[in-house]
Amino acid sequence: xxxxxxxxxxxxxxxxxxxxxxxxxxxxxxxxxxxxxxxxxxxxxxxxxxxxxxxxxxxxxxxxxxxxxxxxxxxxxxxxxxxxxxxxxxxxxxxxxxxxxxxxxxxxxxxxxxxxxxxxxxxxxxxxxxxxxxxxxxxxxxxxxxxxxxxxxxxxxxxxxxx
Numbered sequence: 507x508x509x510x511x512x513x514x515x516x517x518x519x520x521x522x523x524x525x526x527x528x529x530x531x532x533x534x535x536x537x538x539x540x541x542x543x544x545x546x547x548x549x550x551x552x553x554x555x556x557x558x559x560x561x562x563x564x565x566x567x568x569x570x571x572x573x574x575x576x577x578x579x580x581x582x583x584x585x586x587x588x589x590x591x592x593x594x595x596x597x598x599x600x601x602x603x604x605x606x607x608x609x610x611x612x613x614x615x616x617x618x619x620x621x622x623x624x625x626x627x628x629x630x631x632x633x634x635x636x637x638x639x640x641x642x643x644x645x646x647x648x649x650x651x652x653x654x655x656x657x658x659x660x661x662x663x664x665x666x667x668x669x
Contacts, residue, residue, distance in 0.1 A: 530618035573599035590620040
């Protein structure tokens, strides 16, 4: 019986070691994206006014200007930035602009397990994984064009929760 327990524990250990956990790997550096002088100015004006993610950011004048003046190619590259908060800002901007391939970007982030601080109000602050922040932007009750149906939302949540 003693050997069975040891064999069982070793088997569990080996099975656990074979389970590969995938994590999202950013491919873009913010410094290289900011080399574009026009975007650099837009970015810093936006970031001076928006230190963190917050509820209702899509209604802030600085965010509206950021989303409007930044072209989709730059926003897409920002969704691959090494800074999780920048990935979220860029994703939110693409959602607000009605970017048609937003779900493709979301699927790239199903293993984006880094945390960002999100302020739901003046007093309520939460740490949320990037992937869940992104999924929430496409919530069935949101006002954007690319929102999920209730069924799609449930399915995508299942996929994202498994990781």
